[in-house]
Structure formats: structure tokens, C-alpha cells
Amino acid sequence: MNERQAYNLHPLARTLAQVHVSQHPLVLHKLTFLRSKFTEPKKFRELVREIAQLLFYEATQDLALAPLTVQTPLNDCAGFEIAEQIGLMPILRAGLGMSEAILEIVPTAHVWHLGLYRDHQTLQPVTYYNKLPAQPDIDLSIIVDPMLATGGSAIAAVDILKRWGASRIKFLGLIAAPEGVQALNNTHPDIPIHLAVIDSHLNELGYIVPGLGDAGDRQFGTG
Numbered sequence: 001m002n003e004r005q006a007y008n009l010h011p012l013a014r015t016l017a018q019v020h021v022s023q024h025p026l027v028l029h030k031l032t033f034l035r036s037k038f039t040e041p042k043k044f045r046e047l048v049r050e051i052a053q054l055l056f057y058e059a060t061q062d063l064a065l066a067p068l069t070v071q072t073p074l075n076d077c078a079g080f081e082i083a084e085q086i087g088l089m090p091i092l093r094a095g096l097g098m099s100e101a102i103l104e105i106v107p108t109a110h111v112w113h114l115g116l117y118r119d120h121q122t123l124q125p126v127t128y129y130n131k132l133p134a135q136p137d138i139d140l141s142i143i144v145d146p147m148l149a150t151g152g153s154a155i156a157a158v159d160i161l162k163r164w165g166a167s168r169i170k171f172l173g174l175i176a177a178p179e180g181v182q183a184l185n186n187t188h189p190d191i192p193i194h195l196a197v198i199d200s201h202l203n204e205l206g207y208i209v210p211g212l213g214d215a216g217d218r219q220f221g222t223g
């Protein structure tokens, strides 16, 4: 195992079939600068966007295609178009930067915001906003949130989408704690989890170590 794999091939990614941790050099490079406490919100947002696009690319290799013929200036040419309706579900607030970035490369995606925050005392997720339509109109739902800490918010988001009737769901995050990966996988073993990295542990306040601090505050300059 080389140094890069040792850094990023966490045992959970080797043992849990649904857990996918990126090994891409661009992801590892950008993640390093995202973590730095000297990275200002403008640069932080830019890095969130870029890593989100790279992870989305890796997480959607199984998207269904339909044949499509176009005319080049020279001739007809057989090609493809995406045949699935994608839904992006950013967990507010911190997921917003990820969904906006992904929307740039799949502008036809629908975006359904899920308002969840973590109570600072109990660390339990509190739902405050959900306007999903009555009937699911999406083939693939992708929950986006930079941080998977205890896993409470991600589990609550998957619960909401399953109750809604979503058929295929994936979770896309930047940094996870092993505790959160394990909790999400235990509760929803059918959900693929795509990450840039799995870190060491959660501290006593429920923050990921070494992590990057509070992803919402760092994107929006609050806190």
C-alpha cells in the first residue's frame, strides 16, 4: 500500500461494499487546502464546488444512457444522453455549495432542499424545512452534505427520501467520521456512500477530527 492509499483507504472503505472513498489526486490536493484554517470563505467555497463536482463524477458512473443521434458538420453521429432524472438533495445549509456546483454540470437536475440542523446539545438532527412534492418524480436522488459526523443528519435525510418513495438514493459527502459511516451503513445498508476521505474520529462535541471545523460557518463566514 502506498502513502496515498494508506491516507485514504480507510478500513471501512475496504470492508463495506457501499462505501467509496476517492483516491483521485485532484480530490486529495483540494481537500488538503479545504481543511486549512487559513483558507478564507471565498476560496473555501471554490474548493467545495470543485471537490463536489469531482466526487459527483465518480459517483455517477452507473447513470443510465439512452441513444441519441446528432448531426456533426460532416455527418450523423450516434451518441448518448442521460436517461435518468437526477434529484439533488442538499442538507441545509452546508450542502448548498455542493448542489450548486453539481447543477453546473447537470443543469437538468431537480434540487429539493432538506432543512436539517444538528442540535448542539443532543447532536440529534432537527428537521425544519422539506418541500418535496407529493409524488417522487426522480430516478436517482443524491443527498449532498460536506460533513458526515454522527450520521444523524444523513440518516434522517435518507429516512425522509425513503418515506417519500425515492427508489435509488446515494449519499455524497466530503469528510466523514468512521462513527457516521458506520451508523449510516448500519441503518441504511442499501445506500452507496461517496466520500473524499474518512477521518480519525469525532471529538466530545461531535466534530470530526481533524476535519475542517464547521462546514456551514466556513462557507458562509459565520460562527
Ligand code: PRP
Residues within 6 Å of the ligand: 091, 092, 093, 094, 095, 116, 117, 118, 119, 123, 125, 145, 146, 147, 148, 149, 150, 151, 152, 153, 154, 180, 206, 214, 215, 216, 217
Ligand atoms: C452539519 C453538517 C451536517 C451535520 C453533520 O450541519 O453540514 O448536516 O452537521 O452532523 P451529523 O452527522 O452529526 O448529523 P449543521 O447541523 O452544523 O447545520 P448548518 O449546515 O446549518 O451549519
Ligand code: URA
Residues within 6 Å of the ligand: 094, 147, 149, 206, 207, 208, 209, 211, 212, 213, 214, 215, 216
Ligand atoms: N458538522 C460540521 O460542520 N463539522 C463537523 O466536524 C461535524 C459536523
